[in-house]
Amino acid sequence: MEIAGRPGSHALSAFFDDESDAEKASEELIEAGIPKDAITMTPGNRPDIPPIDHIGFLDALTGFFFTEEQRKNYAEALRRGGVLLTVQEVSKAQHDAALNILTERGSIDMDERVEEWRREN
Numbered sequence: 001m002e003i004a005g006r007p008g009s010h011a012l013s014a015f016f017d018d019e020s021d022a023e024k025a026s027e028e029l030i031e032a033g034i035p036k037d038a039i040t041m042t043p044g045n046r047p048d049i050p051p052i053d054h055i056g057f058l059d060a061l062t063g064f065f066f067t068e069e070q071r072k073n074y075a076e077a078l079r080r081g082g083v084l085l086t087v088q089e090v091s092k093a094q095h096d097a098a099l100n101i102l103t104e105r106g107s108i109d110m111d112e113r114v115e116e117w118r119r120e121n
Contacts, residue, residue, distance in 0.1 A: 010095035011088040014107035015077050019043055022083040025105035029087060032097045040086045044078035073114050082108070 016022040026039050074084055085107075087098045 009089040010092055011086065011090070012095060012099060012102070013074075013084060013086045014102040015074065015110055015113075016083045016085065016105075016107055017081075018106075019083050021106050022085050025085060025102055025107070028101045028105065029098055032094075032101060034087060034090055034094050034098055038088050038090055040084075040088070042078065042084040042086070044081045044083060046081055070110075073110055076117065077108075077110070077113065 014022075014025070016025070022041055026041055029039055030036055078084060085102065087095070090098065
């Protein structure tokens with residue numbers, strides 16, 4: 001995905017059900033040479049802490065990083081306790097390496113997850 005105003009830079013996002021899996025993925029991204037400040041981990045709601053409203057955070061990224069549909073789906077995944085990991089402003093080679101790491105570390109398929117939620121209702 002191209003980032004506005006930064007030709008040649010790329011971004012991606014991945015969702016994890018488990019925070020420790022997201023943390024391991026983040027560590028591997030750093031080991032692969034992706035700058036720590038290019039990686040953001042946004043934890044979802046957990047039973048041991050008060051709920052967080054993630055819509056404001058995702059609203060700030062609408063049209064820049066996430067589509068409206070993605071924003072809604074990601075907000076729901078965060079509400080359910082998932083962890084969003086984003087990698088921003090990296091080269092094509094770093095993007096490709098990050099994609100492999102996130103896939104290997106068990107990021108969830110959001111399309112499949114959304115279908116599961118629809119079947120629940």
